[in-house]
Amino acid sequence: MLARPRRGAERVIPAIDTAELGRAEALAAALAPGCGALKLGLELFTAAGPEAVRRITPLAPVFLDLKLHDIPNTVAGAVRSLLPLRPAMLTLHGAGGAAMIAAAREAAEGAGEARPVLLAVTVLTSLDAGALSETGVSGGPVQQVLRLARLALGAGADGLVCSPREVGPIRDAFGETPLLVVPGVRPAGSAAGDQARTATPEEAVAAGADWIVVGRPITGAADPVAALRAIGAGLPA
Numbered sequence: 001m002l003a004r005p006r007r008g009a010e011r012v013i014p015a016i017d018t019a020e021l022g023r024a025e026a027l028a029a030a031l032a033p034g035c036g037a038l039k040l041g042l043e044l045f046t047a048a049g050p051e052a053v054r055r056i057t058p059l060a061p062v063f064l065d066l067k068l069h070d071i072p073n074t075v076a077g078a079v080r081s082l083l084p085l086r087p088a089m090l091t092l093h094g095a096g097g098a099a100m101i102a103a104a105r106e107a108a109e110g111a112g113e114a115r116p117v118l119l120a121v122t123v124l125t126s127l128d129a130g131a132l133s134e135t136g137v138s139g140g141p142v143q144q145v146l147r148l149a150r151l152a153l154g155a156g157a158d159g160l161v162c163s164p165r166e167v168g169p170i171r172d173a174f175g176e177t178p179l180l181v182v183p184g185v186r187p188a189g190s191a192a193g194d195q196a197r198t199a200t201p202e203e204a205v206a207a208g209a210d211w212i213v214v215g216r217p218i219t220g221a222a223d224p225v226a227a228l229r230a231i232g233a234g235l236p237a
């Protein structure tokens with residue numbers, strides 16, 4: 001399994017969100033030497049498929065963020081289908097329930113020592129309290145994140161995807177063991193866009209994030225490598 005990062009730039013995971021495989025490969029080649037892993041998500045995977053993962057895996061560990069969410073049998077099958085791609089990390093939605101997460105974990109064990117880190121997405125970082133309550137959830141993001149964290153970690157997830165705002169409460173409740181991967185991160189002065197629960201890279205890591213995920217502030221910069229380097233340089237060595 002991918003080891004927990006220890007210093008600055010190793011904690012940064014650029015999100016390679018593009019539908020163009022050529023652009024994804026170029027970004028990956030440029031950014032790989034300066035980061036801990038590369039995140040490939042739905043935009044690239046639905047456009048270019050498993051071939052995108054095959055091409056980028058030799059460059060850096062791949063965090064495959066497909067946010068699986070289906071009945072347990074289907075999610076287990078999807079995990080088995082993904083194992084030959086050797087992703088370092090995989091996501092599934094915590095809201096899929098304990099049986100779904102347990103089935104994913106059992107399927108992932110088939111990879112033996114090369115098993116991917118299984119991360120449960122708690123509450124999407126694009127949802128504020130109002131948007132979350134529109135989905136029928138009462139109590140606010142922190143309460144719901146803690147509820148799903150307990151469920152997911154109890155069912156076999158290795159870690160969680162949460163916003164920087166919930167990192168402190170998760171560490172208080174569950175300690176240092178869960179791996180925490182944190183999107184919704186914005187360097188000071190960069191646009192939040194559709195992200196609702198944000199903080200800076202420095203704040204996220206100080207709160208206890210293991211990895212931070214940063215997409216558009218890096219990939220949309222005039223010089224993505226310099227943008228990545230600046231984020232890493234601001235984090236504790």
Ligand SMILES: O=c1ccn([C@@H]2O[C@H](COP(=O)(O)O)[C@@H](O)[C@H]2O)c(=O)[nH]1
Pocket residue numbers: 015017041065121123124125126161162183184185193195213214215216217
């Ligand atoms: O709750 C979540 C889960 C996943 N993401 C993903 O992270 C990146 C963030 O990209 P930015 O451009 O830095 O906003 C993106 O790939 C999302 O799919 C998330 O943002 N929130």
